[in-house]
Amino acid sequence: MTATRPPKRGGAPAPPHHDVSDLGLAEVGQARIEWADARMPVLRSIRERFARERPLDGVRIAVCLHVTTETANLVRALSAGGADVALCASNPLSTQDDVAAALVDRSGIAVHAIQGEDMATYYDHIERVVDTKPHVTMDDGADVISVLHSRRTELLSEIVGGTEETTSGVLRLRALEAEGKLGFPVVAVGEAQTKRFFDDRYGTGQSTLDGILRATNTLLAGRVVVVFGYGWCGRGIALRARGAGSQVVVCEVDPLRALEAKLDGFEVMPALAAAAKGDVFVTATGGRDVVRREHFELMRDGALLCNAGHFDVEISLADLRAVAPERREVREHVEQFVTPDGRRLHLLAQGRVVNLAAAEGHPAAVMDVAFANQALVAEYLVRHADELRPQVLEVPRALDHEIARLTLASLSVEIDALTDDQRSYLTSWEIGT
Structure with a gap:
């Protein structure tokens, strides 16, 4: 399958009806989303740039992540970039119902997630997100990609790429790739250095x-x-x-x-x-x-x-x-x-x-780094759709370094830069002992 760039505008179907626990929880959820946002300066800076540049205009994104305050801020960044986002949960027990309500009521996002949903409902919610005919997928465990490759294969040709948040999900993707069945390029966000170091070690x-x-x-x-x-x-x-x-x-x-x-x-x-x-x-x-x-x-x-x-x-x-x-x-x-x-x-x-x-997951400051990866990789997939082949890809090193740089800046940390002589020494073979 040759990836094709999605249309800039138009053609998107009406978003599916939401399925959340109680829209009356939206005010509480919005306050919690804003609390997390104040602790996610890297993602906030990306959202501000996305709002100016609209790099995801007309792109439909199917997101299957833990429905938390931090995820809400990722979804808001994608939406600010012009994307049409549909969200479901990647775990039946991880949804924060007030956050789901706020995303529907305050941000107009199609959310299908209820805390404690049974497995039939869980997979029905994934199907509702897949119904939006996405151009980009975002997974935490590869459940959306598994559904697309098993029951919804007619949609594969429309997808330019996906992202995967977890090691468990990447294992499933590499199995698909090894069998020659992976239908589109997927970036293993879970293997980015910034994600592994910050999210896995300190967050988990x-x-x-x-x-x-x-x-x-x-x-x-x-x-x-x-x-x-x-x-x-x-x-x-x-x-x-x-x-x-x-x-x-x-x-x-x-x-x-x-x-x-x-x-x-x-x-x-x-x-x-x-x-x-x-x-x-x-x-x-x-x-x-x-x-x-x-x-x-x-x-x-x-x-x-x-x-x-x-x-x-x-x-x-x-x-x-x-x-x-x-x-x-x-x-x-x-x-x-x-x-x-x-x-x-x-x-x-x-x-x-x-x-x-049993708790709220990683602190917002940790997910700031992980979800900055998700947002920038989504932009990368759309910009380079014509160049990428169906395989499991690493996060581009330049993106990993940019996220680290933005994170250091948010912490008011400055570092040194190589001089021209130092750079030349590190990239040449002529200079010996």
Whole structure:
């Protein structure tokens, strides 16, 4: 498929009817959106430029992200650039209903998202967004792209490109690419250096602990926190847990990451050994069945189980129900599973991403950087539609550096620049010892 640039104006169908919980929540939601906006100076500067230049005029964008205050400000930036945006949730438990209401009522955005929606409604909302016949997709988990490549293939030829926010989603896209089935170019925003460093390490590190604390009100100091996976997210979780006074254990399958965790000062051991030792278990791998029957059978009474990965497959819920058939809700976002021998295992947020299901997700300052990537990559896809082929692409290095530069400027930080001699030295081969 050869990508074609979307029309500048006209041709867009009427937006689909919204489906949100309660439009009466719009005033509260708008106030929260504006609070986040004040803490997102990079995205705000992009929105102001977009409003002047209108680089997305006439472009239909299907957005499937967590419906939060920060996402609202991304959508507002895209709309300011001239885009027709339709938004649905990328997780049934992450929608903030007041934000969804405000986007519909105050910004005229077609939103299909309700906190706690069942899976049938979740996928129906994705279909409603896909119905807008998008030119650009924005995913957090590749669900829109999966629907387009399975049930709505007739729309692929109209799409000039997409973006993907998460590592889990990029894995799905690379599988499509490997099979030769990827229908349009997709930029792996989740692999941008600014996104990985800022969002995954500092955002996930802080917000995961926030979700655990809001759900359980537990004391982390002196507890053994077991982190499964030492990628960017796992590093951040381990770092913040140690800062809270926890003894941190890391479980890994990658020898390089395991070595890094050890040299960073964490205990490293197999999951079976950690299962008998831990108080709090956090998965952050992007894989499935990371914590399963043999681990549950060894866990101590009172263990807390939560997931920081995108999909709810890292903790095997089927195995948990088999090992501990008696269950009840003991707090909001906390299910207690009781084993026949009386041990109580506590599952947070139904095994879904805990920082969004039980808390508010990343701070606005973190999502400012991640969503600046999304906005600029959307502009890049439209400007270069005729040049890009259907494959998984990296964020252009120049965009990554521009976002870092804008972020430093927002923090009033100045850095040095290379002199001409220094630049010449670094780019030549003639000068030796």
